[in-house]
Amino acid sequence: MSDRLTQLQICLDQLLNQFVSMLNYVDSSHDLSATNPTETKLSDPMRPVIPTSSEFQSSIYELSTDLILKTRQVLTLIESLPGAGVSKEEQVEKIERLQKELNSLEEKKVQAVRSKDELLSFVNLIIEEFTSDLI
Amino acid sequence: MSQQEDSLISALYPPPPPFVKFFTDENIEKLENSKKGNDTVELEDEDKVLEFLTPPTQPEGDTYRSFGNIWQFNDKMPKLEEMGIEKLYKDPDDKSSSNDSKFKIQELRTLLKSLLLNFLEVIGVMSSAPDQFHIKIDQIRTILINIHHLLNEYRPHQSRESLILLMEKQIDTKRNEIEEIENTCKNVEEKIKHLIQSHVDRTGEPDQVQDIETQTAADDMLELKIDKDFKNSSSPSYTVKFEGL
Numbered sequence: 001m002s003d004r005l006t007q008l009q010i011c012l013d014q015l016l017n018q019f020v021s022m023l024n025y026v027d028s029s030h031d032l033s034a035t036n037p038t039e040t041k042l043s044d045p046m047r048p049v050i051p052t053s054s055e056f057q058s059s060i061y062e063l064s065t066d067l068i069l070k071t072r073q074v075l076t077l078i079e080s081l082p083g084a085g086v087s088k089e090e091q092v093e094k095i096e097r098l099q100k101e102l103n104s105l106e107e108k109k110v111q112a113v114r115s116k117d118e119l120l121s122f123v124n125l126i127i128e129e130f131t132s133d134l135i
Numbered sequence: 136m137s138q139q140e141d142s143l144i145s146a147l148y149p150p151p152p153p154f155v156k157f158f159t160d161e162n163i164e165k166l167e168n169s170k171k172g173n174d175t176v177e178l179e180d181e182d183k184v185l186e187f188l189t190p191p192t193q194p195e196g197d198t199y200r201s202f203g204n205i206w207q208f209n210d211k212m213p214k215l216e217e218m219g220i221e222k223l224y225k226d227p228d229d230k231s232s233s234n235d236s237k238f239k240i241q242e243l244r245t246l247l248k249s250l251l252l253n254f255l256e257v258i259g260v261m262s263s264a265p266d267q268f269h270i271k272i273d274q275i276r277t278i279l280i281n282i283h284h285l286l287n288e289y290r291p292h293q294s295r296e297s298l299i300l301l302m303e304k305q306i307d308t309k310r311n312e313i314e315e316i317e318n319t320c321k322n323v324e325e326k327i328k329h330l331i332q333s334h335v336d337r338t339g340e341p342d343q344v345q346d347i348e349t350q351t352a353a354d355d356m357l358e359l360k361i362d363k364d365f366k367n368s369s370s371p372s373y374t375v376k377f378e379g380l
Contacts, residue, residue, distance in 0.1 A: 005286050005293055012282060019254050026258065071251055078243045081289065083296035084236045091295040098302040105309040112316040119320050126327070 008077045015070050022063050029056055154187040162188060215284055223249075223281045236292055243285055250278045 002010075029051050034041050044050075051059065083091065166188045198205050215222045224242040257271045 003293060003297065005290055009283065009286060012279070015250075016279070019257075023258070023261070026261075067251075071247065074247055075244065078240055078247070081236070081240055081293070082300075083292055084240055086236065086296075088235075088292070088295070091292075091299065094299055095295065095302065098299065098306065101306055102302060102309070105306060105313070109309055109313050109316075112313050112320075116316050116320050119323055123323060123327070 004077060004081055008074065008081075011070065011074045011077060015067070015074060018063070018067050018070055022067065025059065025063065029059070031056070157184050157187045212284075212288060215281065218280075220280050221277055223278060224285060236289070239285055239289055243282065246278055246282050246285070250275065250282070253278060 028047065031050060031053065032042055032044065050056075162184060166185050169185065193208065197209075198207055200206070223246065253271060253275045257268060257275065260267050260271050
C-alpha cells in the first residue's frame with residue numbers, strides 16, 4: 001500500500017478523469033433543441049441514437065453521485081494525513097528519542113542472546129556429562 | 136539469437152570507467168599524503184595517475200545538465216511563483232509552529248471544494264458560452280497545480296511521520312524478541328532446577344559419599360542459578376562448578 005499522499009494524488013487523478021468522462025458523456029449524449037419554435041429539431045447524423053431524457057437524467061445523476069463519493073474519499077484522505085498538528089521540531093525530537101531507545105534495546109538484546117548462549121553451553125555440558133556416565 | 140542476447144546483456148551494465156584500476160590502496164594513501172604535506176617529490180607520471188583520484192570540481196552556476204534534463208545542485212521545491220503559477224493558498228502566519236500541517240490540511244480542503252465548484256462552472260459555461268471555456272479550464276489547472284504543490288510540500292512531514300512509525304514498530308519487535316529469549320531461558324533453567332531437585336530427592340540419603348557430592352553439586356548449581364539469573368556470569372564458572380558433579 002502506498003502512503004497517504006500518493007493515494008491522495010491518485011484519487012485526485014481519478015477525480016479529474018471523472019470530470020473528463022462526465023463532460024464527454026454530456027457532450028455525446030445530450031439532446032438537440034431548436035433555436036426557435038418554428039424550426040424543426042435537427043438530429044446529429046453522427047449519432048443516430050441518443051438516450052432518452054429520463055435515461056440521460058439518471059446517468060447524470062449516477063455520474064454526479066460518483067463524483068461526490070470520490071470527493072468525499074479525497075476529503076477523508078486529507079483529514080487522515082499523518083502528523084497533523086505536530087511540528088517539525090517535535091518530530092525530530094521524537095525520532096532522536098526513539099533512536100536512543102532502539103540503541104539501548106539492541107544492547108539489551110545482545111545481552112540476552114549472550115546469556116542464552118551461556119545457558120545453552122551449560123545445558124550442553126550437562127548432557128555430555130550425563131551421556132558419558134551412561135557409556 | 137544468443138549473440139543478440141549477449142550484446143543486450145552487456146549493454147545493460149556499461150563497463151566501469153578505465154580509471155577505476157588506479158583506485159588502489161597505495162594510490163589513495165599517496166593522494167592523502169600529497170594533500171597533507173604537498174609532496175613535490177613525486178614523479179610527473181604518478182601525479183597524472185593521482186589526478187584520476189581527485190573528484191572534479193562542481194560546474195559553475197546553480198544547475199547542471201544530465202541526460203537531457205536540467206538539475207539543481209541543491210534539491211529544493213521550486214516555488215509556485217517561480218514556475219509562473221498563481222499561488223492560491225496563503226502561507227501560515229507563524230511558519231515554524233505546529234499549526235503548519237493543520238493549516239495545510241485546511242487549505243487543501245478549501246482548494247478541493249473550489250475545484251469542484253469550478254468544474255460545475257465549466258459545465259455551465261459550456262452550455263451557455265462554449266467559446267469561453269478555456270478561462271475556466273485555466274483556473275482549474277491552477278487549482279490543481281496548487282493542490283499538488285501543497286501535497287508535495289507535505290511530503291517531508293509525512294516521511295518523518297512514517298519514520299517514527301517504523302521505529303516504533305522496530306522497538307516493539309525488539310522488545311518481543313528479548314522477552315521471548317528471556318522466557319525460554321527461564322523455562323530451561325526451571326527445568327534444570329526441577330531435575331536436579333528430583334534427583335536429589337530420590338537419592339538424597341546422607342550417608343553415601345556419592346550422594347553428598349551430588350547434593351553439594353546440586354546446591355552449587357541451584358546457587359549458581361540464583362546468582363546467574365541474567366547477570367554477567369561468564370561460562371567458565373559453569374564448568375568449574377559443574378566438575379563437582
